[in-house]
Each structure stands twice: as C-alpha cells, then as structure tokens.
Amino acid sequence: MLHNIEITVNGKLVKARVSSHMRLLDFLREELDLIGAKEGCGKGECGACTVLVDSKPVNSCLMLAVEANGREVLTVEGLSEGDSLDPIQQSIVDNSALQCGYCTPGIVMSAKGLLLRNPSPTRDEVVEAISGNLCRCTGYARVIDAIMQVSVSSESQDKGSER
Ligand code: FES
Numbered sequence: 001m002l003h004n005i006e007i008t009v010n011g012k013l014v015k016a017r018v019s020s021h022m023r024l025l026d027f028l029r030e031e032l033d034l035i036g037a038k039e040g041c042g043k044g045e046c047g048a049c050t051v052l053v054d055s056k057p058v059n060s061c062l063m064l065a066v067e068a069n070g071r072e073v074l075t076v077e078g079l080s081e082g083d084s085l086d087p088i089q090q091s092i093v094d095n096s097a098l099q100c101g102y103c104t105p106g107i108v109m110s111a112k113g114l115l116l117r118n119p120s121p122t123r124d125e126v127v128e129a130i131s132g133n134l135c136r137c138t139g140y141a142r143v144i145d146a147i148m149q150v151s152v153s154s155e156s157q158d159k160g161s162e163r
Pocket residue numbers: 038039040041042043044045046047048049050059060061062
C-alpha cells in the first residue's frame with residue numbers, strides 16, 4: 001500500500017509517495033540521496049542511522065517513513081552551511097575524533113540533539129547522550145572531549161554568534 005507523505009527534511013518540505021514498510025533510513029538515503037545516515041545493524045543497536053525528528057535523536061532504521069509524516073527531520077547534511085561545518089562537526093575534526101567515520105554522522109546528530117535541549121551538558125550527560133552510538137575504531141574519549149568543547153564554547157559564544 002502506498003501513502004502520501006509530507007516531511008520537512010533539512011528545512012525543505014518534501015512530498016512523496018511511499019510504501020507502508022519503507023523505513024525512514026531508506027527514504028532518506030534512496031529517495032532523497034541523503035546518505036549521511038548510515039546503516040550499521042539495522043535493528044536499533046548501533047546508532048549509525050541517527051537523525052533528529054522534531055529535534056529528538058531517532059534511529060531511522062526503526063522508524064517508518066510514514067511515521068515521519070508531518071514532522072521535521074534533520075540529517076547531518078542539514079547541519080553545515082556551505083563550506084562551514086556545524087561546530088560539533090568542526091570540533092570532531094579538530095579533536096581527531098574519527099577514523100573511518102562510519103559512526104560519526106550518528107554521533108554528531110545525537111550530540112546535536114543533546115545540545116539543542118541542553119547547551120551546557122555535563123560530561124556524564126554527553127556520555128549518556130551518545131551511549132546508543134557505537135564506534136569500532138576511535139573509542140569515545142576524544143568524541144566526548146569534542147562535544148564538551150562545543151558545549152563550553154556554546155556557553156560563552158551562543159548568544160552573540162547564533163546563525
Ligand atoms: S542501523 Fe539503526 S541503530 Fe544500527
């Protein structure tokens with residue numbers, strides 16, 4: 001069965017006709033060519049597919065595209081502006097907090113979700129926020145450092161430099 005859906009993806013309204021069983025992850029990757037969200041486990045355990053739905057991190061492998069109807073989806077592609085990376089992305093680069101990078105978009109989106117609801121998280125809150133994102137190569141210390149640096153800088157700079 002096919003359904004008409006309207007989803008705001010990275011700030012743009014997208015209208016589409018999708019099957020009942022199409023996952024949000026596949027809709028983003030296959031229909032919209034937004035391949036930042038990755039498929040790791042396909043069953044909600046690795047977080048590689050994390051996107052924000054109405055500003056909350058969601059495993060897009062566990063959500064149907066029809067369930068996102070009428071909602072706002074933000075993927076990693078929606079974070080940068082031109083050549084300018086989101087501060088979280090930049091901090092991950094600056095801290096050498098990635099190797100293969102497969103997990104990175106998911107981690108960035110989990111961190112983004114955290115910082116949207118809590119701009120100055122504690123280290124424990126950062127650990128908790130990315131606890132559903134598995135990384136096979138880098139480990140987590142640098143990733144946590146990178147997110148903490150953004151939270152500190154957002155504390156001091158946010159008011160004046162919000163884009
Ligand atoms: S691919 Fe979605 S949680 Fe692993």
